[in-house]
Amino acid sequence: MDGVDIVVHAAALKHIPAAEYNPFEPIKTNILGTQNVIEACLNTGVKKALLISSDKAAHPVNLYGATKLCAEKLFVQGNVYGGKKKTVFAVVRYGNVLGSRGSVVPLFKQQKANGRLTITHKDMTRFWITLQQACEFVARMVTLMQGGEIFVPKLPSVKVVDVARAISPRARLKITGVRPGEKLHETLITEEESSRTIAYKDYFVILPEFPFWRMRFRRPRSTKKTFSYSSGANTVWLDRVGLKRLLLS
Numbered sequence: 737m738d739g740v741d742i743v744v745h746a747a748a749l750k751h752i753p754a755a756e757y758n759p760f761e762p763i764k765t766n767i768l769g770t771q772n773v774i775e776a777c778l779n780t781g782v783k784k785a786l787l788i789s790s791d792k793a794a795h796p797v798n799l800y801g802a803t804k805l806c807a808e809k810l811f812v813q814g815n816v817y818g819g820k821k822k823t824v825f826a827v828v829r830y831g832n833v834l835g836s837r838g839s840v841v842p843l844f845k846q847q848k849a850n851g852r853l854t855i856t857h858k859d860m861t862r863f864w865i866t867l868q869q870a871c872e873f874v875a876r877m878v879t880l881m882q883g884g885e886i887f888v889p890k891l892p893s894v895k896v897v898d899v900a901r902a903i904s905p906r907a908r909l910k911i912t913g914v915r916p917g918e919k920l921h922e923t924l925i926t927e928e929e930s931s932r933t934i935a936y937k938d939y940f941v942i943l944p945e946f947p948f949w950r951m952r953f954r955r956p957r958s959t960k961k962t963f964s965y966s967s968g969a970n971t972v973w974l975d976r977v978g979l980k981r982l983l984l985s
Contacts, residue, residue: 744785744874748807753917759799763803788874808886813946824883828886830865831865831924832922834867855900855909859968883949885943887939892972894974927962
């Protein structure tokens, strides 16, 4: 990677059931692979490296989420190893990307022809971001990062039932039950992280617990009130009209 100034690390094994069935592989890719990226960046003088993480890393309930949490820890503390090399590492954490591989939208579109869509739970919610929004956010955070931050965009929530109805209003919905390793609601910022989180207009910055390096971000004031940024308790929601507009764009 000689001559490379910026690295965006987006590689991961993200299929939850496959990770549970074959745990060696996500550990090799998502944890050891991330360590390899960090060491390669340090050894070749990359200026900035940004990890693409997932809402699954916040309070993980499956192996995929646990490996992404480990990857986040590696990237944040990777700044310790920078020393005089001046390579800085940071993280972007966001929710489900609209229409990405393995997401529910392609599944619903496939099931639409049969007139029956499968829903694991009628109350399930998710954060929602388009691919273009994700790319723009990543590019923006690369310019802002100083090393050690976890950047979280402020996103709308959606009800999975509304996604199904937006794709096929007349289809019959079959409730199949929450799958192993699946959450009813996703979290992007935990209560434990909220005390070291700075809120800006359209994003949050989670500062590291152990900043063993100089950071120029101001530390947040201590507060007695903690919060959790959860898709189920969000204040911004996409309705079916908004969803249809996104799905058709």
